[in-house]
Amino acid sequence: MPRPPYHEELIARFTQAVPHIKELGMTIIDVQSEGVHIRLPYREEWLGDTVHGLIHPGIISTLVDSASGLSVLARLDNPEPIATLDLRMDYQRPAIKDHALDCRAEAYRVTPHIVFVRASVWQSDENKPVALSQLAFMRSSTSKRRVV
Amino acid sequence: MSNAFSEARRIARESRNYEPLNSLMPYARFLGVKILDIEGEPRVHLPYRPSLIGNAQMPALHGGVTAAFMENAALLQLLLELDETRVPKSIDFAIDYLKPGRPEETYADCKISRLGQRVAHVAINCWQRSPEQVIAVARGHFLLTSSE
Numbered sequence: 001m002p003r004p005p006y007h008e009e010l011i012a013r014f015t016q017a018v019p020h021i022k023e024l025g026m027t028i029i030d031v032q033s034e035g036v037h038i039r040l041p042y043r044e045e046w047l048g049d050t051v052h053g054l055i056h057p058g059i060i061s062t063l064v065d066s067a068s069g070l071s072v073l074a075r076l077d078n079p080e081p082i083a084t085l086d087l088r089m090d091y092q093r094p095a096i097k098d099h100a101l102d103c104r105a106e107a108y109r110v111t112p113h114i115v116f117v118r119a120s121v122w123q124s125d126e127n128k129p130v131a132l133s134q135l136a137f138m139r140s141s142t143s144k145r146r147v148v
Numbered sequence: 149m150s151n152a153f154s155e156a157r158r159i160a161r162e163s164r165n166y167e168p169l170n171s172l173m174p175y176a177r178f179l180g181v182k183i184l185d186i187e188g189e190p191r192v193h194l195p196y197r198p199s200l201i202g203n204a205q206m207p208a209l210h211g212g213v214t215a216a217f218m219e220n221a222a223l224l225q226l227l228l229e230l231d232e233t234r235v236p237k238s239i240d241f242a243i244d245y246l247k248p249g250r251p252e253e254t255y256a257d258c259k260i261s262r263l264g265q266r267v268a269h270v271a272i273n274c275w276q277r278s279p280e281q282v283i284a285v286a287r288g289h290f291l292l293t294s295s296e
Binding site: 017018019020021022025044045046047048049050051052053055056057058059060062063064065069070081084085086088089091092095112134 | 239
């Protein structure tokens with residue numbers, strides 16, 4: 001699948017124009033229509049359990065939501081507003097300190113109103129995920145009706 | 149068993165000073181999470197700051213921030229109500245977004261819906277302005293220390 005022409009702009013916007021993503025220091029490893037790969041470098045601030053040296057599950061959700069949103073935009077032909085409808089995290093194993101978190105997200109089904117995404121998060125070994133995730137996004141441009 | 153968590157919980161229960169408990173989790177401190185004492189009941193509070201924004205156009209809070217804040221609120225609730233000696237491990241977490249988070253103060257109310265020998269189920273409501281103005285609902289399963 002060829003890259004939509006706006007991918008370069010998308011990459012720049014993701015890391016520079018989203019205040020929280022900028023604050024966390026996420027980096028883009030790869031952006032394709034078929035999926036994206038985002039990395040969150042390790043910081044001590046991510047810990048949720050200092051006694052056992054475990055990363056807080058909350059920061060993993062933030063990484064997944066960010067990467068998944070980008071995967072939706074990368075899959076669409078033109079930029080359009082999107083909103084996360086729901087997100088489910090299944091924690092497979094603890095995320096440990098001193099290691100970056102990597103996330104691969106894939107918008108695997110696009111309908112006129114909804115996009116479905118699956119994502120996985122790992123540290124060092126992609127075959128040993130720390131979390132698997134499933135999300136649904138609403139596309140805003142195709143409907144002017146408010147759902148809430 | 150006496151450890152950092154037991155001590156922080158004792159202070160929280162006796163003097164309603166929740167800061168020692170909160171500060172045991174660096175990521176909660178990074179987000180800026182506060183625990184308020186509302187007529188003897190703890191209420192988890194996320195003070196607004198511009199770097200929590202995920203959509204600069206609207207503007208709206210980053211969906212991951214809302215999720216992380218709510219999951220952290222559930223963990224705090226478990227640490228406060230139970231006699232856990234470590235941070236419970238997240239098994240899964242699911243969030244439904246009802247409306248965009250405004251660039252404002254955000255609050256979470258949690259309820260332990262079921263407490264088993266090994267697993268706790270926690271329901272979380274996230275709101276702004278008033279408890280009726282819910283921006284997201286979530287639930288999670290958490291593995292308890294006593295099961296290890």
